Amino acid sequence: MRIDRRRALALLGLGAAATPAVARDAYSGAVAFKHGVASGDPLADRVILWTRITPADPAAGEIAYRWKLNPVDRRAGGAKSGEGKTGPGRDWTVKIDATGLDAGRSYTFEFEANGVTSSRGRTRTLPSGPTKDVVLAVASCTLYPNGYFNAYEAIANLPRVDAVLHLGDYIYEYGGPDSYGMNSAVAGERPHDPPHEILSLADYRRRHAQYKSDPQSQAAHARAPWIVVWDDHETANDSFSDGAQNHTPEIEGDWVERKARAVKAYYEWMPIREPADGGPAIHRSFQFGDLASLFMLETRITARVKQLNYDRDLPEPGGPAEVAAFKAKLADPSRMMMSPAQEAWLGAGLKASVKAGRTWQILGNEVVMGRLMAPSLKKELGEAKLAEVMAKETKNGRTRLERLERLAGLGLPYGLDMWDGYPAARERLYGLVKAAGARPIVVSGDSHSFWANELRDDGGALRAVEFGTTGVTSPGGGDAIKTFSVGEVFASANPEVVFNDQAAKGFVLLTLSREEAKAEMVVVSTILAKTYETKVLKTFRVKPEAGGVSALIEG
Numbered sequence: 001m002r003i004d005r006r007r008a009l010a011l012l013g014l015g016a017a018a019t020p021a022v023a024r025d026a027y028s029g030a031v032a033f034k035h036g037v038a039s040g041d042p043l044a045d046r047v048i049l050w051t052r053i054t055p056a057d058p059a060a061g062e063i064a065y066r067w068k069l070n071p072v073d074r075r076a077g078g079a080k081s082g083e084g085k086t087g088p089g090r091d092w093t094v095k096i097d098a099t100g101l102d103a104g105r106s107y108t109f110e111f112e113a114n115g116v117t118s119s120r121g122r123t124r125t126l127p128s129g130p131t132k133d134v135v136l137a138v139a140s141c142t143l144y145p146n147g148y149f150n151a152y153e154a155i156a157n158l159p160r161v162d163a164v165l166h167l168g169d170y171i172y173e174y175g176g177p178d179s180y181g182m183n184s185a186v187a188g189e190r191p192h193d194p195p196h197e198i199l200s201l202a203d204y205r206r207r208h209a210q211y212k213s214d215p216q217s218q219a220a221h222a223r224a225p226w227i228v229v230w231d232d233h234e235t236a237n238d239s240f241s242d243g244a245q246n247h248t249p250e251i252e253g254d255w256v257e258r259k260a261r262a263v264k265a266y267y268e269w270m271p272i273r274e275p276a277d278g279g280p281a282i283h284r285s286f287q288f289g290d291l292a293s294l295f296m297l298e299t300r301i302t303a304r305v306k307q308l309n310y311d312r313d314l315p316e317p318g319g320p321a322e323v324a325a326f327k328a329k330l331a332d333p334s335r336m337m338m339s340p341a342q343e344a345w346l347g348a349g350l351k352a353s354v355k356a357g358r359t360w361q362i363l364g365n366e367v368v369m370g371r372l373m374a375p376s377l378k379k380e381l382g383e384a385k386l387a388e389v390m391a392k393e394t395k396n397g398r399t400r401l402e403r404l405e406r407l408a409g410l411g412l413p414y415g416l417d418m419w420d421g422y423p424a425a426r427e428r429l430y431g432l433v434k435a436a437g438a439r440p441i442v443v444s445g446d447s448h449s450f451w452a453n454e455l456r457d458d459g460g461a462l463r464a465v466e467f468g469t470t471g472v473t474s475p476g477g478g479d480a481i482k483t484f485s486v487g488e489v490f491a492s493a494n495p496e497v498v499f500n501d502q503a504a505k506g507f508v509l510l511t512l513s514r515e516e517a518k519a520e521m522v523v524v525s526t527i528l529a530k531t532y533e534t535k536v537l538k539t540f541r542v543k544p545e546a547g548g549v550s551a552l553i554e555g
Contacts, residue, residue, distance in 0.1 A: 025061075027057070027062060031116050032116065036212060037109065040225050041227060045100065047101065049096040049109050051118050052091070052094065052212070053094065060087075060088075061087055064114075065094060067098075101125050104128065124163070126288055130289065132514075133291070139167070139472055142170060144190055144211060146181035147473040149216035149217050156223040158509070166229070167366055168232070168300075170230070170270070171208060172192070172474075173234075173246065174237075175198065176195060192210070193207070201264060205265045205268065229297070231367070235258070236258070241301055263279075281339075283296060292360040297346070297363060299337040302339060307417050313326055327412075336422065338425065361441070365443065366446055367419060368418045368419065369466050370451065371494060373494055374407035374413065375414075377389070377401060389401070400480070430463045442467070443468075444469070448475060450469065450508075451500050452499040462551065467521075468508075470504050472527075478501070478502035501538075505524055506522045520539050541555075
């Protein structure tokens with residue numbers, strides 16, 4: 001079943017830019033700003049401002065508010081203000097597209113309702129014209145029960161950050177005593193709300209509200225504008241256009257309806273400029289002066305076809321004929337990540353960016369793009385070390401390692417929810433890069449791991465570099481397997497992988513200049529205590545070259 005746009009729009013109700021009809025009398029009772037303020041989707045002349053007004057009376061109707069925005073530099077001119085009303089139709093969230101702003105200028109902003117003033121946020125428009133440098137923090141994967149959002153606080157404390165890129169899994173849909181993350185030492189004080197898997201519109205709203213009630217999250221949102229895209233957990237695990245691994249239609253109802261509810265809550269609660277039709281096609285671009293273009297890709301719920309699955313599509317023992325048939329199915333060109341329209345949009349955007357003389361083309365991408373073949377632990381560790389590892393591992397750990405060895409023996413990719421599950425689509429993307437003569441830097445989320453990858457097409461030509469950001473709190477492979485370095489094994493076994501760490505938590509700090517791009521992998525020392533330290537685990541640089549990028553340079 002393809003996306004039914006009319007059904008989705010009907011469920012989204014108010015659509016992208018709509019606000020509730022103005023009531024004759026607004027609610028005048030007590031209110032609070034419990035979820036902080038945020039800004040997002042900055043352009044050279046505008047930015048989205050966001051907050052949520054919580055009425056003391058849950059049966060309240062519309063609430064009137066005012067907003068104001070002031071330049072940080074105090075130069076004459078540039079202040080903006082306005083007013084409006086919000087209500088239960090959009091869960092009392094407020095979203096303002098503040099226009100008529102000056103390029104490359106920093107502002108503070110705040111809201112007021114019924115005599116109560118919100119906290120103050122800071123935002124910044126994109127530069128235009130000659131631009132010396134740009135600093136971006138890249139984050140992903142925030143599992144609330146699994147730990148404190150120390151990485152968010154570290155982003156808030158940065159001396160400079162022009163924008164925060166969040167690449168998805170901003171919330172997780174799971175919930176309940178035995179759900180994902182609930183074995184953490186701090187899960188008892190951070191259980192998901194509601195305490196069950198979210199399904200209804202009210203559920204998705206409550207989960208977003210919980211994540212934005214976190215003070216470290218609020219600090220990061222108040223620090224700089226965010227540019228966001230969803231991955232799967234904003235809807236359900238391993239989602240695709242027509243369903244999800246974690247959605248059972250017979251029990252949980254129609255997928256299109258669930259997806260529309262999730263998208264509606266996301267649009268209400270996130271500082272994103274919404275598509276005019278209210279649908280889920282949120283790919284969009286941003287121009288950082290004459291230095292860089294950022295293309296945020298949507299590869300999850302608009303066009304992605306269902307993932308292949310080893311248990312379902314290649315059950316054991318899987319002889320040569322079955323493996324060959326599986327590989328043929330994997331290589332099918334119809335296995336899309338992006339729609340033809342989005343691919344055409346990206347191709348045109350890359351060409352326009354290069355033609356405009358911008359040094360860098362950044363791809364904000366939800367899942368890892370590099371080729372990650374399953375490593376043979378027998379080969380990488382040696383038989384003696386592997387036997388020692390297997391003896392120390394739990395039953396679950398041994399099962400995972402045995403599966404890895406089987407896939408390695410068959411010459412198959414590690415993960416099928418990544419671009420490795422859609423190799424023809426990846427090759428088409430590399431073709432767009434080649435045709436444009438672009439210099440792409442891919443930033444990726446989802447994997448709960450740091451990656452520094454050199455991306456090559458089927459002919460072996462270097463087409464881009466990739467920096468994968470680890471999770472803010474979500475557990476990686478190094479949390480489950482502690483008897484050896486999972487990251488070192490992946491880097492050793494895969495030619496495209498220069499570096500991989502699957503245990504650290506943190507974010508990538510990406511600094512762009514005309515001479516180079518520098519990626520610093522910033523880690524927090526713990527997510528199980530509110531006192532922590534930060535350090536740079538690794539630094540990689542890449543140089544622009546005619547028609548492409550250099551190989552990665554460490555240090």
